[in-house]
Amino acid sequence: AQSVAQPEDQVNVAEGNPLTVKCTYSVSGNPYLFWYVQYPNRGLQFLLKYITGDNLVKGSYGFEAEFNKSQTSFHLKKPSALVSDSALYFCAVRDDNTDKLIFGTGTRLQVFP
């Protein structure tokens, strides 16, 4: 069955430190993977995607994510966190067999000054 898991409800990090937000997935076919961010009182905004090609994907606002097929993971990373990165982050996966897009439960990132 298709699924996506974000094991952490919240991630806390100090400004200037690297951050990682975890995501693992399960699909029957090839995965299309996405990260979205949601700021308070706003809709979700697209950050980056992996369809095929290089395992390291670069996206908006200095974020990147690494596709790891053997670990079925697509963790979101940033080398140096900003207070303004504090938001809710969603991982999503589309299974090219089912064509369904499924979102994770979200991880709240809190960056402290």
Added chain:
Amino acid sequence: ETGVTQTPRHLVMGMTNKKSLKCEQHLGHNAMYWYKQSAKKPLELMFVYNFKEQTENNSVPSRFSPECPNSSHLFLHLHTLQPEDSALYLCASSRDRNSPLHFGNGTRLTVT
């Protein structure tokens, strides 16, 4: 500005009311979606329209009725809702099914 506009931003309605949520996109996209976002739950896909045709209905109760008169507009008609229907309702659009979604800012619905 996301290119997807939702109105109203907030809506409070009684269980016997009838109301409608509106979504408009000026991105030239062909697919439009309704999602429900509740606290501590994954985003729930409700309906998908592709070229104005409904292609997905994820077992949504009939008290939610979508309408897509053209590829730029999407409505969600609400009637006899329950308090558990209170949530943030998000509209999204995409160029096609494999392109990233562009979301509106949502309508915060409270059913009293």
